[in-house]
Amino acid sequence: MKILVLGGGVVGVATAYHLLKDGHEVAVIDRQPPAQGGASYGNAGLISTGHAYAWASPKALTTLLQSFIHKDPTFKMRLRPDPQLIRWGLKFLRECNDAAVRRNTLAKHQLSVYSQRVQGEMAEETGVQYHRNNGGLLYLYRTPEALESGAATMKILQEDGQKLEVVDAKRVFEIDPSLAHMQDRIAGAVFSPDDESGNSRLFTEGLLEICQKKGGTFDGTTTIERIEASGDRIERVITNRGELTADAYVLCLGSWSPLLVKRLGVPLSVYPVKGYSVTIPVEDDHTPPAVGGIDEERKLAYSPLGNQVRLTTVAEFTGYDTTHTPQDFEYLLAKASDLLPNAGNYDKAEQWAGLRPMTPDSLPVLGTARHRNLYFNTGHGHMGWTMACGTARLTADLVAKRTPEIPLDHLKLR
Numbered sequence: 343m344k345i346l347v348l349g350g351g352v353v354g355v356a357t358a359y360h361l362l363k364d365g366h367e368v369a370v371i372d373r374q375p376p377a378q379g380g381a382s383y384g385n386a387g388l389i390s391t392g393h394a395y396a397w398a399s400p401k402a403l404t405t406l407l408q409s410f411i412h413k414d415p416t417f418k419m420r421l422r423p424d425p426q427l428i429r430w431g432l433k434f435l436r437e438c439n440d441a442a443v444r445r446n447t448l449a450k451h452q453l454s455v456y457s458q459r460v461q462g463e464m465a466e467e468t469g470v471q472y473h474r475n476n477g478g479l480l481y482l483y484r485t486p487e488a489l490e491s492g493a494a495t496m497k498i499l500q501e502d503g504q505k506l507e508v509v510d511a512k513r514v515f516e517i518d519p520s521l522a523h524m525q526d527r528i529a530g531a532v533f534s535p536d537d538e539s540g541n542s543r544l545f546t547e548g549l550l551e552i553c554q555k556k557g558g559t560f561d562g563t564t565t566i567e568r569i570e571a572s573g574d575r576i577e578r579v580i581t582n583r584g585e586l587t588a589d590a591y592v593l594c595l596g597s598w599s600p601l602l603v604k605r606l607g608v609p610l611s612v613y614p615v616k617g618y619s620v621t622i623p624v625e626d627d628h629t630p631p632a633v634g635g636i637d638e639e640r641k642l643a644y645s646p647l648g649n650q651v652r653l654t655t656v657a658e659f660t661g662y663d664t665t666h667t668p669q670d671f672e673y674l675l676a677k678a679s680d681l682l683p684n685a686g687n688y689d690k691a692e693q694w695a696g697l698r699p700m701t702p703d704s705l706p707v708l709g710t711a712r713h714r715n716l717y718f719n720t721g722h723g724h725m726g727w728t729m730a731c732g733t734a735r736l737t738a739d740l741v742a743k744r745t746p747e748i749p750l751d752h753l754k755l756r
């Protein structure tokens with residue numbers, strides 16, 4: 343079958359790989375080079391199955407309300423008449439109850455674990471290099487109360503089979519000696535020994551080369567203007583370089599996905615949630631972290647990526663704007679250089695902002711809806727690097743009409 347993959351982030355390229363393995367003729371189009379136009383470029387790099395929690399929860403509601411009263415440097419919502427945000431927000435509110443948290447977290451954890459396994463297999467069969475670090479991840483807590491609360495939260499993942507250990511500060515510094523200066527300021531951590539980190543841009547670029555060797559094509563100069571349908575079929579994609587046709591289409595446009603299917607009458611609940619990252623070079627006398635992690639109270643995620651360290655934070659609901667100013671990085675740089683002062687050269691930090699394609703329930707959207715040849719693989723939110731390889735393989739299963747290895751009940755268009 344001739345298949346056109348719309349979007350060349352990690353999700354689109356991983357999807358192309360699995361479709362090519364099934365023998366399809368595959369073309370990927372994007373308006374940017376691979377992994378450069380979206381979130382796959384500068385994310386925190388964590389493969390965090392041990393942190394596969396849904397964002398919507400009763401606690402998230404409290405955080406939201408508090409943020410309007412006390413200014414929270416890690417969370418921003420610009421209140422304005424944005425119908426996309428209002429519709430998304432109402433659905434998000436419906437997920438802020440205990441039953442939904444449990445359902446969404448378990449579905450997300452199952453998908454993340456599956457995806458990590460698929461990614462490991464892909465890394466082995468292709469030899470793709472992406473600074474993979476499989477030494478686990480540390481979820482750090484600064485006070486005994488916060489550690490206790492983190493330990494209680496993790497139970498749901500532990501009961502679902504995730505290996506998680508509550509460790510004291512001494513053990514934290516054995517796992518990662520670069521944190522030793524935090525001796526008096528860290529109470530302990532939840533350590534997830536099976537978690538990993540890696541560079542999603544390098545993975546995407548490397549995997550794309552392998553796709554091209556398998557006969558796949560990539561065009562990073564094509565802007566998709568609209569998708570045209572007739573009845574229950576997509577007929578063509580109109581781009582700045584003319585029209586493109588295929589037997590089937592896979593929508594992997596991250597945060598921009600709803601904009602392209604809106605005029606087809608498909609209500610896709612994906613909202614862009616902006617985050618910021620800095621990437622610092624590791625030079626001779628630096629001591630980068632041994633493993634990645636999250637400074638939980640400060641919402642700072644970090645990972646060692648070869649001769650660089652990546653640090654990210656902030657969730658902003660401000661629409662599709664990806665611009666940034668030096669002020670946007672003040673909080674991030676202050677907290678980063680406090681936690682990891684000697685991780686790398688902060689004076690040479692590469693600054694970046696990107697959009698997490700969030701769904702209200704933190705689960706991606708897979709499968710078809712009203713058009714039988716348009717497959718969704720989008721809405722991976724804050725954990726798309728973790729879930730990309732799994733949803734790619736599941737999408738190939740759906741195209742091939744094979745029974746997927748995990749149930750997709752919670753992942754259909756909703």
Ligand SMILES: Cc1cc2nc3c(=O)[nH]c(=O)nc-3n(C[C@H](O)[C@H](O)[C@H](O)COP(=O)(O)OP(=O)(O)OC[C@H]3O[C@@H](n4cnc5c(N)ncnc54)[C@H](O)[C@@H]3O)c2cc1C
Binds near residue numbers: 353594
């Ligand atoms: C700050 C931050 C930190 C994160 N940290 C982590 C983490 O530690 N672990 C984790 O698992 N996930 C993390 N994520 C989430 C993860 O990065 C995303 O979920 C994932 O990259 C989404 O991949 P994607 O391929 O769906 O989308 P994207 O990478 O955004 O790709 C979408 C592509 O669509 C293209 N496109 C859009 N519109 C058009 C158009 N009209 N025509 C042509 N092309 C178009 C864009 O150019 C882009 O290349 C983080 C995200 C952010 C922002």
